[in-house]
Amino acid sequence: MTAAVSGLRNQRVAGAALSLIGIVSIGLSLQYPLGDATEPGPAYYPLILSVLLTAFGAVVAWRADESRLDISSWWENGRPLAILVVLAAATLALEHLGFRLTVAAVLVVLLGALERRDWRVVLPIAVLFPVATYALLHNALKINLPLGPFGI
Known part of the structure; x- marks a missing residue:
């Protein structure tokens, strides 16, 4: 075949x-x-x-x-395993770092390190996306999300 x-x-x-x-x-x-x-x-x-x-x-x-x-090369270079490891680490870090810092760290690792995107694009996304998501989930929808150090 x-x-x-x-x-x-x-x-x-x-x-x-x-x-x-x-x-x-x-x-x-x-x-x-x-x-x-x-x-x-x-x-x-x-x-x-x-x-x-x-x-x-x-x-x-x-x-x-x-x-x-052609996803064979995507599977062969270990990306799915790396994504699972990052998500597992985020799950463990969520209560300690808080929602915004954890999501920012996940975005930096996934977009910056794993996908190798330009840092001038990754950093604004890693800052703005968690803030906007927190505003929507916590403020607008009244979902309690964990806060990190210094209330971040």
């Missing part, structure tokens, strides 16, 4: 698997009250996400032959 045929088969299997997970999730979501748009129940958003997952999985499986994405 050639690499192109194998990659095509892998994409179809992955798309079908995503669709299957989405269908199972739809079934599980419907076990809870749906509610409506003004007062969504516990199944409302999981159902929406499950439908989207099913649809996107079907699109991936259906259009696999048109895809020119």
Whole structure:
């Protein structure tokens, strides 16, 4: 089997698997009250996400032959493992560093070190994104987020 045929088969299997997970999730979501748009129940958003997952999985499986994405090199250089390590470290650091400092550190590592983006772009993103996200989640949506040292 050639690499192109194998990659095509892998994409179809992955798309079908995503669709299957989405269908199972739809079934599980419907076990809870749906509610409506003004007062969504516990199944409302999981159902929406499950439908989207099913649809996107079907699109991936259906259009696999048109895809020119080569992710083999992405997997071979260890990026998925590095991302998991960064996210695990962020989980452990969240209570100690607080939301804003943890998100800023994750962005610097992922964008600056792992993706090797220009630091003139990474640093403003690493400063502005956590501040804006905190403002939205904490101030607008009233979600309590951990504060770091000095209330940062």
